[in-house]
Amino acid sequence: MVLSVAGNSLVSGFIKKYGMKLGAARFVAGETLKEALEQVKLLNRDGLVVTLDHLGEFVFNEDEAWASTRACLDVLDGIKASGVNSNMSLKMTSLGLDLSKELCMKHMRMILDKAREYDNFVRIDMEDYAHIDVTMEIFNELRQEYGKHVGLVIQAYLYRTVDDMKLLEETYENLNLRLVKGAYLESPEVAYPNMEDVNKNYKKIIEMHLLAGHFTAVASHDDVMINFTKDLVKKHNIPNSQFEFQMLYGVRPETQRELVKEGYAMRVYVPYGNDWYGYFSRRIAERPANAFFIIKNMFRK
Template sequence: MLLKNFFIGLSQNQLLNSLAQKYGFKLGAQSVVAGTNIEEMIESVKELNTYGISCTIDNLGEFVYEKEEATKAKKQILDVIEAIKVNNVDAHISLKPTQLGLDIDYDFCLSNLQEIVAKADSYDIFINFDMEDYGHLQPSFDLIDELSKEHDNIGTVIQAYFFRAEEDIQKYKDYRLRLVKGAYKESEAVAYQDKRVIDSNLVALIEYHLLNGKFTSIATHDHNIINHVKRFVAENNISKEKFEFQMLYGFRKELQHELAKEGYNFCTYVPFGTDWYGYFMRRLAERPQNLNLIAKQVFNKKTNTMIGIGVGAFLLGRLSKRNKK
């Protein structure tokens, strides 16, 4: 838990975020982010498609407080939808309501989302609503409820560490759902804190939705959970068309390819853009072992290693000074 809190703390540090945007790709951020623009991202998606892997695309950014920035994000996502259509790639969209104005005004955010969902629906492209911290949970579900009155190309995420997850998965069982452990720092009043309990709850949610739900996206790098799912679907005669495994771009590439070769539906979560730092730190907070999975990929050259050591020391030094104040 201490290590998780450390990475979450880093994810919220604005100094580190700005430095990461400036120096990140020199340090190898391209190993976990599929480019800084749509063109680079589409090339990454095309490569993944050659392995039989579909993609869900995240235009990085969240917790937006200015309408101009939210409108810019909306346009970018609309451009991504158009790029998916024009390039005929196997991909759909993941988005965060806070990037589109949820912290500014609910109706403004809803209007932005209506435009996005309608365009995607016209192209038969699925939209997944990423769930964020607990304070945004119910407003995000409210948005989904409202948009579902006119569109059926949307789904969302259930986070296993929340006490309310069982209730939510039952309510939204007729939706395509991505099931995850959860990656934000949450109060013990609303979320489980013990990793073993969270893992157990995730497995229970997966089993429930596989048996009762529409379509299940199992988002984990944990091979123990993956192997459990393989056994469970075989024992219960669940069709491979009812679910997919999901992992993050740049993580456990060999396992991603292996699962696709075995005939399982597989989807890679593909983030792109410059605002990658908070996203990446939360992935490490969610599962610190992820750091080991990408270390060799990020620091694969002598020069990058030296830059990494120098900048890392500087960043940690600054962080330490700030904490002492």
Template sequence: MQALSKNFFLYLSNNKTLDRLAKRWGPKFGASQIVGGETFEEAIPLIKQLNEQGLHLTVDHLGEFVNSEEVAKERAHECVETIRHIHQHQLNSEVSLKLTSLGLDIRHDLVWDNMIMIMEEAKKCNVVVTIDMEDSTRTEKTLDIYKSLKEKYDNVGTVIQSYLYRTDQDIDDLNTYNPYLRLVKGAYKEPSDVAFTDKPDVDNNLKHIIKKNLLNGHYTAIASHDDAMIDFTKQFAKENNIQTDQFEFQMLYGMRNQTQLDLVKEGYKVRVYLPYGDDWYGYFMRRLAERPANVAFALKGVFKK
């Protein structure tokens, strides 16, 4: 039943008609509970509030699968402006981005030039940029770009998904780059020849790569709402004398709020992933696919006055 529910929401995430309707009626369907605002300026007061609670942030201008060079350049300039705002307002925040929003599916030199422009501004403003991982057809290109950028910039990270078979080898290949990695389970619909289909296998592989990256001595972000995964990380770090400044927990804005604050009180670093923009539909559907219990959360947003 859970697998059917996941496939259903992943199918909906690619529905262009519903995407157009969502942009029009977004606030009615719970978007305001998981998105910081339609513009970054709207999100600034919320970021400051979360910072005051001891939470770190990473912000993401929603949008992906851009097939227009003009739009890709617009998204890149939007990211640069966001970095400037973070610096100007002294916000405790990183920036996350998707390469498909910057032209990955159009031309290599386009996405590369956009990333260099973004990274130069991020370096000047001392802001960390994390490259989100997308579906498996784009994994190799994403990691190739990350490795090239890592040779030029220290303030860049990327994401590794535990449901892919290739993940263990990717961790090994990245080891020499002193990577900053966000480790996640994965949220795209993938064929069984490239990804684990059973949840226990995905969970076990996530634990495996958490251990591997931490023991390699690299800074690690554990992006999970799963109490078992959080407890596993705490225990493993304690048993292996891994200091809390080598890792952090990451969670989505609007989900597990109390858990986030409890971890901060325990002395752990917690980063909240805060998206903004009106292109929220695909993101929201993938969150429902990851955790079908979030359906109740979404319905609450529909009828909330």
């Protein structure tokens, strides 16, 4: 229903014209890289580190895939030139993954060549279930080529997640993973339908990855998961340098800064770009609970 409303030409036209002023700017750091970098500087000033993400809609041809690739290269150049403390996240479908794996690999190597040149880091976002196998294949190839300069996202709500992580952890040292609950609406054949089970599995993979000695990005706004991580690292004397918390730009900003004051690394996912409307709509529509979540967190500290 949300997407059908969002897809209405009158609604979308109004929101695209006025949405940034009416509230979207809370969650999207501008339409241009320059605007986004200014926000990154402000976040850095408060002790927060960042991952930048150039927003893109569906890619239907090679020209569009190249445009998205060029934008990613510009992000890395912008980070280097401005001196901000940020890495980059991307979705491989925006680089042409649905057109061909070869095209996507070509673009990924261009991006990672630059990340390695600048000694920066690129996080590959995990997308819906249909893209998981090919994403894992590509990550394995790129991890062997680029080592510490590339990382991956793992989703707790999938049944296969623990097995996927075991295989990755047995294969690589210093494996940098972002652990999330998962935001896509998937079939109960492949994903836990109940949040209680998702939360249980999320705790399991946080503990599993940390105790294996790998770098762990705990990407959650859930106090239960944040406190679970704090207790776990304290119990096992895990150094703060082995993990970080991650949250979305504009969601619980005061909590983000409180974590920094407590001595934890706190990374903010900062999206920007002309295609912010699609991100904003999907953030709410991907899972029904997100609509309530966004509204609730607008009033939380």
